[in-house]
Amino acid sequence: MLVLGNIKKIILVILLVLYVINTRGQNFDGGLFFGITTSQVGGDDLSGFNKAGIITGIYTVKKISEKFSIQIEMSYVEKGSNNPEMNDPKQLRYGQQDISLSYFELPLILQYNTNTIWKLESGISWGYLINGYYNDLNGPINNLDIPFSTLDIGGILGIEYKYSKYISFNTRLRNSILPIGKEDWERINTYNSSNKGKYNSVISFTINYNI
Numbered sequence: 735m736l737v738l739g740n741i742k743k744i745i746l747v748i749l750l751v752l753y754v755i756n757t758r759g760q761n762f763d764g765g766l767f768f769g770i771t772t773s774q775v776g777g778d779d780l781s782g783f784n785k786a787g788i789i790t791g792i793y794t795v796k797k798i799s800e801k802f803s804i805q806i807e808m809s810y811v812e813k814g815s816n817n818p819e820m821n822d823p824k825q826l827r828y829g830q831q832d833i834s835l836s837y838f839e840l841p842l843i844l845q846y847n848t849n850t851i852w853k854l855e856s857g858i859s860w861g862y863l864i865n866g867y868y869n870d871l872n873g874p875i876n877n878l879d880i881p882f883s884t885l886d887i888g889g890i891l892g893i894e895y896k897y898s899k900y901i902s903f904n905t906r907l908r909n910s911i912l913p914i915g916k917e918d919w920e921r922i923n924t925y926n927s928s929n930k931g932k933y934n935s936v937i938s939f940t941i942n943y944n945i
Contacts, residue, residue, distance in 0.1 A: 764794040767809075767904065769940030775815040775833050775914070777932040785832070787812025789938050795845070803853075805843040811861070812836050813934045820871060831868045831875070835914075835934070837861035837886060845894070853894040859908060861886035879916075886934060887911050900944050908936040 768790045772783040791809025798804055817832040819825035843857035866882035868875045892906035913931035 762794045762796050763944060764792065765942055765944040766790075766792050767807075767940045767942040769904075769938055771812055771936050771938045773813045773815070773934065773936040775813075775932050776935055777913075778815050778833060780815045780817050780827065780830065780832060783935070783937055784816040784818055785812075785814045785834075786816075787814070787836075789940060791839075793942070801847050803845040803847065805841075805845055805855075805857075807839070807841045807843065809839045809841065810836070810864075811839050811936070811938075813936050814866075820869075829871055831870050833866070833868055833932075834874065835866045835882065836864045838864055841890060843890065843892070851896045853896075855890065855892035855894065855904075855906065857890040857892075859886075859888045859890055861888065881916050883912075883914050883916055885912075886914050888934065894942070902942040902944070904938075904940045904942055906936075906938045906940075908934070908938065910934040 769788070771785075771787040771789050773785045773787065774781065774783050789809060789811045791807055793805055793807040795803050795805040813835040814833040817827055817830050819827040820829060820832065822828055839859050839861040841857055841859040843855050846854045848854060863880070863882055863884050863886065866880050867877065868881070888908050888910045890906055890908050892904060894902050894904045896902045910933035912933075914934055915932045
């Protein structure tokens with residue numbers, strides 16, 4: 735599974751590079767971004783943005799007016815939840831499972847240019863599950879059927895600061911609109927699904943390089 739996952743990541747990187755090259759001749763600006771994520775899964779009975787991950791990808795942006803721009807992205811994002819008390823028998827959440835998820839995402843962002851330095855962002859993202867599993871005291875739980883939905887549709891709010899002609903810094907909050915667990919849809923009482931469903935919440939911090 736690990737080898738297959740690495741192959742998928744390599745294929746995604748190749749597609750991203752080809753996408754940037756293809757858009758350069760169409761009066762679009764474009765670039766690359768890389769950063770970190772901190773995330774949680776609402777509804778899994780764990781709280782706090784304790785899951786660290788990475789985010790990387792490419793973007794192309796088109797100015798549609800003096801104040802507004804449209805940005806389209808392709809990215810790899812790690813999400814999930816982390817139980818920092820899992821291995822401590824003295825803690826209340828000892829042994830409670832947490833979640834590891836990775837997605838290929840296609841965000842569509844509307845940007846409002848407040849001035850030449852700051853941008854406010856709002857948008858929607860379509861995430862396609864690459865891999866997803868629960869973790870327990872022994873590590874990843876290997877299931878024949880991945881217990882998560884293939885599609886994760888989420889809303890995005892963000893802010894971007896232009897540091898120089900080529901470099902900018904971006905911070906975003908992403909949150910699922912629909913439940914991410916298969917059992918949330920099937921209403922099977924597993925993984926606490928009988929409560930309210932599970933939703934990804936992710937805060938990302940990236941460095942953007944405009945090509």
